[in-house]
Amino acid sequence: MGIVSPGFSGRRRTADLPPGQYLTDDFPVLSAGPTPRVRPEEWSFTITTETGREHRWTWREFRALPTERPTVDLHCVTRWSKLGTHWEGVSLDTLLAGVETTADHALAHSYGGYTTNMPLADLRDGKAWIAFRFDGEALAPEHGGPARLLVPHLYLWKSAKWVRGITLLTHDRPGFWESAGYHDYGDPWREQRYWGD
Numbered sequence: 001m002g003i004v005s006p007g008f009s010g011r012r013r014t015a016d017l018p019p020g021q022y023l024t025d026d027f028p029v030l031s032a033g034p035t036p037r038v039r040p041e042e043w044s045f046t047i048t049t050e051t052g053r054e055h056r057w058t059w060r061e062f063r064a065l066p067t068e069r070p071t072v073d074l075h076c077v078t079r080w081s082k083l084g085t086h087w088e089g090v091s092l093d094t095l096l097a098g099v100e101t102t103a104d105h106a107l108a109h110s111y112g113g114y115t116t117n118m119p120l121a122d123l124r125d126g127k128a129w130i131a132f133r134f135d136g137e138a139l140a141p142e143h144g145g146p147a148r149l150l151v152p153h154l155y156l157w158k159s160a161k162w163v164r165g166i167t168l169l170t171h172d173r174p175g176f177w178e179s180a181g182y183h184d185y186g187d188p189w190r191e192q193r194y195w196g197d
């Protein structure tokens with residue numbers, strides 16, 4: 001047992017840390033461009049299927065959906081990890097429930113133009129959320145507010161901030177960082193940082 005100081009959770013240990021990562025209590029901001037300012041009234045989220053069918057939620061419709069409060073570990077490819085973070089969001093299972101698709105791939109799009117890809121299976125079965133609250137507060141713009149994708153089992157670049165939609169695809173299409181040499185899948189436990197890892 002380690003020494004547990006007041007206000008610090010002593011239960012998280014290096015066993016929770018993927019290879020090559022270090023622990024931080026900070027929440028660094030990593031954005032490839034300026035922070036888009038999207039007001040909830042102008043925000044919408046769209047799932048577009050491989051046949052071109054669109055399923056769209058306004059902020060009001062999105063916020064009327066049932067929410068979940070996942071506590072998850074975050075792993076950034078720049079090697080910081082933050083353990084036990086508290087979020088509130090809508091599960092992708094909820095959003096995909098009424099979506100008819102045979103697609104195997106997904107490409108998330110953000111306000112501002114960022115994109116990132118993942119297998120559709122990685123968005124299902126309780127593994128991914130559209131998150132709008134962090135630590136009990138509305139998600140700050142620099143961290144992706146009003147809402148961001150949260151896919152914590154993959155490196156954090158997959159968790160698209162300011163998310164505006166997800167396109168379902170029959171073929172894999174690399175996103176912004178994946179086209180720039182980062183790993184197509186990005187599993188932190190297999191240290192899939194760059195193309196070829």
Ligand SMILES: Nc1nc2c(c(=O)[nH]1)N[C@H]1C(S)=C(S)[C@@H](COP(=O)(O)O)O[C@H]1N2
Pocket residue numbers: 027028029030031032033076077110111112114142143144156157158159160161162
């Ligand atoms: N739209 C958008 N989403 C993004 C990024 C970005 O530049 N634009 N950066 C990604 C990267 S590389 C990381 S590590 C995380 C950082 O999230 P944070 O700034 O909330 O820590 O957001 C990811 N999502």
Ligand SMILES: [Mo]
Pocket residue numbers: 030076077078156157
């Ligand atoms: Mo990152």
